[in-house]
Amino acid sequence: MTAVAQWPLSAYTIALPHMTPEEAVDAVKAAGYDGIEWSVHFHGPDTSRQPTRLHRNDRCFVEPTAKALGHVRRLCDRVGLQISGLGLGGQFNRREGIQQAFELAEIAGSRLIRIQAGHTLEGQSFAEAYEASVRLCDAYSREAVHHDVKVVLHQHWGTATASASSLYRLLSQFDPRHIGCIYDPGNMVVEGYEDYRIGLGMLRDYVAHVHLKNVRYAHGLMVDAWHREWAPLDDGLVDLRYLFSALEEIGYGGWIVMSDVGESREEHAMLRHNHQFLLHEMAKARGSGE
Amino acid sequence: MSVPAVWPLAVHSAMLSNLAPADALALVSMQNYHGLFWQGDPDTIAALGHQRSIMGESAPVVTTVSFAPDDRNPVDPEDAAAAAETLGATGVRISGAPIRGQTYAEAYDATVRLCEAYSQVAQRRGLRVLLHQRWGTLTTSASQLHRVLSNFDPLVVGCVYDAGSMTIEGYEEYRIGLEILGSYVADVHIANTRHFPSATGTVWDWEWSPLSDGLLDLQRLFRALRRSGYQGWITLADRSPGQSAAALLDADRHTLQQVIDDFEGVGSHNPLRPLDDHVDRADRSDRAPGAPLEVGARR
Numbered sequence: 334m335t336a337v338a339q340w341p342l343s344a345y346t347i348a349l350p351h352m353t354p355e356e357a358v359d360a361v362k363a364a365g366y367d368g369i370e371w372s373v374h375f376h377g378p379d380t381s382r383q384p385t386r387l388h389r390n391d392r393c394f395v396e397p398t399a400k401a402l403g404h405v406r407r408l409c410d411r412v413g414l415q416i417s418g419l420g421l422g423g424q425f426n427r428r429e430g431i432q433q434a435f436e437l438a439e440i441a442g443s444r445l446i447r448i449q450a451g452h453t454l455e456g457q458s459f460a461e462a463y464e465a466s467v468r469l470c471d472a473y474s475r476e477a478v479h480h481d482v483k484v485v486l487h488q489h490w491g492t493a494t495a496s497a498s499s500l501y502r503l504l505s506q507f508d509p510r511h512i513g514c515i516y517d518p519g520n521m522v523v524e525g526y527e528d529y530r531i532g533l534g535m536l537r538d539y540v541a542h543v544h545l546k547n548v549r550y551a552h553g554l555m556v557d558a559w560h561r562e563w564a565p566l567d568d569g570l571v572d573l574r575y576l577f578s579a580l581e582e583i584g585y586g587g588w589i590v591m592s593d594v595g596e597s598r599e600e601h602a603m604l605r606h607n608h609q610f611l612l613h614e615m616a617k618a619r620g621s622g623e
Numbered sequence: 624m625s626v627p628a629v630w631p632l633a634v635h636s637a638m639l640s641n642l643a644p645a646d647a648l649a650l651v652s653m654q655n656y657h658g659l660f661w662q663g664d665p666d667t668i669a670a671l672g673h674q675r676s677i678m679g680e681s682a683p684v685v686t687t688v689s690f691a692p693d694d695r696n697p698v699d700p701e702d703a704a705a706a707a708e709t710l711g712a713t714g715v716r717i718s719g720a721p722i723r724g725q726t727y728a729e730a731y732d733a734t735v736r737l738c739e740a741y742s743q744v745a746q747r748r749g750l751r752v753l754l755h756q757r758w759g760t761l762t763t764s765a766s767q768l769h770r771v772l773s774n775f776d777p778l779v780v781g782c783v784y785d786a787g788s789m790t791i792e793g794y795e796e797y798r799i800g801l802e803i804l805g806s807y808v809a810d811v812h813i814a815n816t817r818h819f820p821s822a823t824g825t826v827w828d829w830e831w832s833p834l835s836d837g838l839l840d841l842q843r844l845f846r847a848l849r850r851s852g853y854q855g856w857i858t859l860a861d862r863s864p865g866q867s868a869a870a871l872l873d874a875d876r877h878t879l880q881q882v883i884d885d886f887e888g889v890g891s892h893n894p895l896r897p898l899d900d901h902v903d904r905a906d907r908s909d910r911a912p913g914a915p916l917e918v919g920a921r922r
Contacts, residue, residue, distance in 0.1 A: 459802045495795055498766030526792055527764050534727025549827060550818045550838055558840035559817065570818065572826045 339577070339615045340585065342608065343368035343417035345544065345592040346393040349600050351385050353392050358408045364604035368417035370590050371395045371405055373437065375422070387563070387594055397422065397433065402441040417588045418445035418485065418542060426451075428472050438482045445542055447487050447515060448473060450503065454491040462493035466503055470512055477511035485541050488517040488525065495525030497532025504539045513541030519592070522548035522570045523561045529572075529579040537583055545611070546592045547571045565595035566607050573611070577618035629849070629883055632876065633658030633686050635812065635860035637693075639868050644671040651683045654872040660810070660858045661710060662689035665698055672709045686856050687714030687753055687783075687810060694718050694759055696737065700744040707750050714809060716753045716783060717741055719762035719771070730761040734771050742779045751778070753809050756785040756793060763793030765800030768807070777806045787814020787860055790838040791829060797840075797847035808853055813879070814860045815839040831862035834878050841882040849885075 344361045346352075346369065352360060354371075361369045374394040383389050395401045402419075409416055419441060425434045426449050438446050448469065451462030466486075473484040486494055486504065494500040500514050514536060518529065533540060547569030550559045566573075591607050598606060634656045639647040644667065651659050661671065668688075675682040688707045690698045696717050698706070703715045720733035734754075741752040754762055754771065762768045768782050782804060786797070801808060815837035821828045834841065859875050866874075 453796060453799050459799045491796075495799075496764045496766050496793075498764050498770060499795070502766060502770070524794055524796060525764070526794060527767060528722045528759070528792060531722050531727055531730075531761065531763070531767065535731075549820075552817075552836070557835040558843070559836075559838050567825045568820065568827075570827045 338367075338589075338612055339581070339619070340543075340587065340589045341367040341415075341417070342611060343370050343415075343588050343590045344604060345370040345372065345420065345590050346395075347372045347388075347391070347420070348546075348591065348593045348603070349393045350387055350389075350391040351393075351600055354395060354405050355408060357393050358405070358412055358414060360601050360604055362412045362414050364601070365608045366414070366591070366604070368415040368588060369409060370417045370420060370588075370592075371402075371441070371443075372420045373397050373402075373422055387596055397424070397437060399437070399440050402437050406441050416441050416443045417590055418447060419443045420447045420487075423449070426469060428469065431472055431476050434473075435476060435480050435482060439480070444481065445483050445485050447485050447542075449487050449489055450492040450494040452492055453495075459493060463503065466493045467506065470503060470507055474507045474512040483510075483541055484512045485515045486512065487515045487544075488520055490520050490524035496521065497525070497527055497536055499525070500532075501535045501539070504536070509538040509541075513539045515542040515544050515590075516540050517544045517546075518571045518576055519544065519546030519548050519569075526570075529576050530582070533579050533583050533585075540580075540583065540585060540587070542587050542590065543580065543585070544590045544592045545571070545573070546594050563594045563596070565597035565603075566591070566593040567610050568595070568597075573614040574618040577615050581618070630811075630854065630857045631658060632656045632879060633660050633683075633810075633856045633858040634872065635660045635858050636662050637860060637862060638871060642868065644674045645677075648674055648678060648682055650869060650872065652678070652681055654869065654876060656683060656859070656872065656876070658684045658686040658856055658858070660687050660689070660716075660812075660856075660860070661685050661712070662691055662693070662716070664691065665702065665706065668706050668709055675710065685710040685712040686858070687716045688712045689716035689755075693755075694721060694757060700741045703741070704744045704748050704750055708748060712750075714751050714753045714781075715741060715745055716755055718755050718757055719760035721759060722761055723759070727761075731771070734761045735774055738771065738775060738780050742775060746779050751809060752780045753783050754780065755783045756788055758788045758792035763788070765793070765795050765803050767793070769803050772804070772807045781807045781809030783810045783812055783858075784808045785812040785814070785860075786839055786844050787812055787816070787862075790814075790816045794838070797844045798850060801847050801851040801853065805851075808851075808855070810856050810858055811848065811853065812858045812860045813839070813841070813875075814862055831864065833863045834861060834875055841878070842885070845882045845885065 344366050349357045375396055395405050424430050434446050450466035453462045477484050547564040547566050548561050549564040549569040551562050553560050593607055634651050707715050720730040722730050745752045815832045815834050816829045817832040817837040818827045818829045861875055
């Protein structure tokens with residue numbers, strides 16, 4: 334049986350730190366994905382002697398310049414790969430970054446740009462992080478009215494929008510035509526996990542994008558409390574079949590973005606394996622009758 | 624001798640399920656817990672009330688009444704409130720609506736209606752309704768609890784902030800969740816789970832586990848509780864199998880006392896993460912001034 338994806342599949346380039354953008358476009362296309370999502374960051378100014386690994390000396394970052402985004406758009410056009418979104422770096426989580434964020438989206442031909450809510454990890458109160466995030470979303474959604482680009486707030490641990498409930502509290506003040514969210518079941522295993530039917534049933538029209546990675550828990554050395562660690566897409570707490578049935582229940586019509594940061598397989602093999610695994614889980618979800 | 628607990632300690636009756644009321648009350652008292660979070664069958668209330676009256680002053684306080692099963696509300700509000708009065712409890716614990724089998728909107732409406740029904744009865748009798756943060760229900764996270772509770776006066780409807788349940792579902796950083804819930808927090812439950820690869824599929828599974836072996840981070844939790852100014856009950860609800868109730872109550876009281884005292888190097892602090900309390904030792908009211916900074920202290 335040849336499984337057909339229920340939703341278009343994309344691959345996020347944070348999962349491909351060893352590939353150059355040129356290599357990533359070819360590999361993602363060859364593995365069968367419909368799109369690619371670019372992580373848009375400056376390469377760090379400190380050159381570490383470490384070899385490339387996750388979040389260290391990433392080769393696949395696209396720098397936030399017109400030249401770099403024009404280049405990756407041409408690479409994608411050449412092989413027929415859509416750009417599902419731009420994962421914008423931290424400098425865009427400020428008002429000063431808004432104009433450039435929309436300019437880069439237009440240059441890349443991306444319909445989605447990702448931003449993040451205020452951090453709660455470093456002692457900020459929820460109230461401070463939340464208020465700053467409301468102001469940021471307000472400014473972004475006012476600008477989005479003038480563009481054919483949707484702003485998506487990333488569900489992310491360590492921010493004021495770790496859970497779907499906290500995302501809803503923030504987003505419900507804005508028009509879902511202009512601002513929505515990235516629903517991220519992997520991030521919520523770190524912080525913010527609620528049954529998918531709670532979050533999706535509440536967020537509904539705000540669910541504009543879905544990122545998939547996985548996380549598992551582990552017993553550390555010399556400590557009692559377990560910690561969280563990234564895991565391969567098929568070995569952690571995320572229940573993909575249940576997720577897909579819950580997405581179908583709300584009529585989700587967006588992308589599924591593979592964002593595996595489990596570092597378990599060579600990246601070409603990981604792309605192929607996860608593509609097949611996602612198709613398999615989608616088929617099983619439909620077969621389950623839920 | 625250790626420093627006295629800042630917070631009064633109670634025991635969830637799920638830890639005493641094999642004991643007759645007289646034995647359960649005696650054990651709680653003997654193990655130096657001062658409260659009992661009672662959950663069970665309405666038929667046993669009379670016996671429990673009778674036993675408390677026999678014990679008199681030495682009987683533990685019944686903090687809250689609740690009815691099994693844990694994820695349902697099988698007793699109507701009037702009977703639940705009457706049971707609380709019989710036992711001298713100030714709280715009536717309820718469970719949010721289940722999320723499976725209905726839509727989010729249905730579960731939310733049902734939960735708000737439930738709180739309304741119980742709050743009318745509770746207010747009349749001077750009791751407080753406690754909506755439980757519980758996995759598998761609508762209200763698994765502090766943020767979702769807040770969405771429901773913000774419809775009510777915190778003096779009438781509060782919540783059980785359940786640090787054990789949130790190892791299964793609903794975890795938000797303790798400090799953030801406690802800030803969001805503020806004065807709605809009426810009771811804090813302690814339990815633990817650990818996770819493991821499933822024998823049958825790709826999705827991991829979980830089981831109840833001892834306080835020292837799972838996601839629960841007691842030191843981080845108690846620093847967040849201290850910071851939030853919480854002064855209510857700490858209810859032990861350890862469901863880990865394999866030990867007698869007496870052995871568990873004894874070992875867990877020592878663990879809780881250690882984290883309450885915030886002994887350096889003891890408890891469950893994960894050194895890979897900052898403790899997140901951001902209060903310098905010297906500024907802490909419970910520390911002698913001039914105490915040396917701990918190694919690696921931030922700022």
